[in-house]
Amino acid sequence: MMYAETSAGLSDKQTRATVPPDIAIQLRALYRSFGNPLPPDAFSQGATYSPVPVRLDPTRPVTFARPLAHEQFVLAETGLGVVIAPHHLVTTRRMVQLPRIGRPDAIRIIDPSDSTGTTEWPCTLVAVSPRADLALLQCSALRRVPLPLATVPPAGHPIVLLGTSGWFGDSPSHEPELIRGVVVSSVGRSGSRLSPVDLFLLRTAVELTDGGGPVCDVAGRLVGLSTSRFQSVLSPCGLSAGISASAVAEFVRQHVNSVGPITSELPREDVRDVRLFLQQATVVLRVYVRGLAATVIRGNANLPKDDQARPPASPCPKCGGTGEVDCPNCRRGRSKIRRPVVVARNPQTGQPIIQQRFYSIECTTCGGKGRLDCPLCGERGTRDTP
Known part of the structure; x- marks a missing residue:
C-alpha cells in the first residue's frame, strides 16, 4: 500500500495522517539532498495523506505527473539499456547494485513513444553476471527489435555507440547522442576477472559517463556494450571499455533462448541511418529507491518524539553529501610507476x-575504484546538525 496526497475530502473509513512541521522540514531536506526537484505542494505543513492502492499489473504502464510526490520514490540513477532479446534488455551491473545502497526498490524504462517522459514501464531483474559488468532485465511491455550481433572489429576499425557525455536525467530534451570512435585493442584489462576476449578498448572524442549503451560497427550490428571509463598514461584523453557481444550473448543465453547468432564478417558498407538502428534498440532506465519519506508518511505517529524533533542532517562539507572522495594516490583508479628498462x-x-x-x-x-570513503563522515554523506 502506497500513500498519495489527496485534493478532496476523505471518507470516514479512510485514515488521515498529518505531517508535523518538523517532519515536513526533514522531508524537504531529504529530497534536496538527493538532488531531485521538490514539487511545490509536496510535504507542506499540515498536508493530509490517505492510503490508496497502487496498480501492480506489469503489462500496463505506470503514469504519474509527479512520481516522487505520489509514490514516495527517490530517483537514484539514470542509465541506458540495450534490447538483446524479445522483452529482455541488458545494462551495466551498477544500475541494479547501487553504491552504498544495494538493490533498488524499482527499475523502470521510459516509454519510447511518450515524448514527455512521464510514462514508465516496470522492469524485473532476471540475473546479474558474477563475472562481467552485466545485468539482465525483463519488461513485458517492451516491443523493440534487438540488433543483429557481430564480433568486435580489429584494432583501428571505426565503431559507433549511443551514449551521453553528461547526466541526462528526466528531461526528454537530453537524449543520448550518437558518438563515433575507433577500436583500440581487443585485449582484456590486466588483473580483471574477465577473459581477454570479453573486454575491448575503444577511444572516443568526447568524455563518456558510465556505460550501458550499445557499441556497433558501421553496418549497425551490435558488437558490444559500453561499460566503465578509465584514464590511461599513454592516452591522456582516456579510453572507454566495452564488453563484447559474444560475452553478452553467452550471459543472456543462460536465461533466455531467443538470442540471435553472432557473425564474424567485417562490415562492408557504412549505414547512413545507423542512428535509427541504435535508437530502436536502446531504452532509458530509471532506478528508484525508497527514502525516509515513505516511512514517515506511513507511520509518523509511531516515531519517537526525539526523532521527530531532530533537525535535518546537513551535507558533509568534505564530500558534499556523496560519502566518497577522490583517491589522492591515483587518477580514476589508475596510477603510474617508473621502472628501469x-x-x-x-x-x-x-x-x-x-x-x-x-x-x-x-x-x-582504492583498488582501482578511484574513490575512497569520506574520512569525515564515513559513508553517510551527512552530519547531524548540533
Whole structure:
C-alpha cells in the first residue's frame, strides 16, 4: 500500500495522517539532498495523506505527473539499456547494485513513444553476471527489435555507440547522442576477472559517463556494450571499455533462448541511418529507491518524539553529501610507476643502456575504484546538525 496526497475530502473509513512541521522540514531536506526537484505542494505543513492502492499489473504502464510526490520514490540513477532479446534488455551491473545502497526498490524504462517522459514501464531483474559488468532485465511491455550481433572489429576499425557525455536525467530534451570512435585493442584489462576476449578498448572524442549503451560497427550490428571509463598514461584523453557481444550473448543465453547468432564478417558498407538502428534498440532506465519519506508518511505517529524533533542532517562539507572522495594516490583508479628498462646495449662496452619508463597500474589504495570513503563522515554523506 502506497500513500498519495489527496485534493478532496476523505471518507470516514479512510485514515488521515498529518505531517508535523518538523517532519515536513526533514522531508524537504531529504529530497534536496538527493538532488531531485521538490514539487511545490509536496510535504507542506499540515498536508493530509490517505492510503490508496497502487496498480501492480506489469503489462500496463505506470503514469504519474509527479512520481516522487505520489509514490514516495527517490530517483537514484539514470542509465541506458540495450534490447538483446524479445522483452529482455541488458545494462551495466551498477544500475541494479547501487553504491552504498544495494538493490533498488524499482527499475523502470521510459516509454519510447511518450515524448514527455512521464510514462514508465516496470522492469524485473532476471540475473546479474558474477563475472562481467552485466545485468539482465525483463519488461513485458517492451516491443523493440534487438540488433543483429557481430564480433568486435580489429584494432583501428571505426565503431559507433549511443551514449551521453553528461547526466541526462528526466528531461526528454537530453537524449543520448550518437558518438563515433575507433577500436583500440581487443585485449582484456590486466588483473580483471574477465577473459581477454570479453573486454575491448575503444577511444572516443568526447568524455563518456558510465556505460550501458550499445557499441556497433558501421553496418549497425551490435558488437558490444559500453561499460566503465578509465584514464590511461599513454592516452591522456582516456579510453572507454566495452564488453563484447559474444560475452553478452553467452550471459543472456543462460536465461533466455531467443538470442540471435553472432557473425564474424567485417562490415562492408557504412549505414547512413545507423542512428535509427541504435535508437530502436536502446531504452532509458530509471532506478528508484525508497527514502525516509515513505516511512514517515506511513507511520509518523509511531516515531519517537526525539526523532521527530531532530533537525535535518546537513551535507558533509568534505564530500558534499556523496560519502566518497577522490583517491589522492591515483587518477580514476589508475596510477603510474617508473621502472628501469634496458632499451639497448653499448656496442663498444656491451653495457646495457637503461631508461626510466612509466607504466599504468591499478591503484592499490582504492583498488582501482578511484574513490575512497569520506574520512569525515564515513559513508553517510551527512552530519547531524548540533
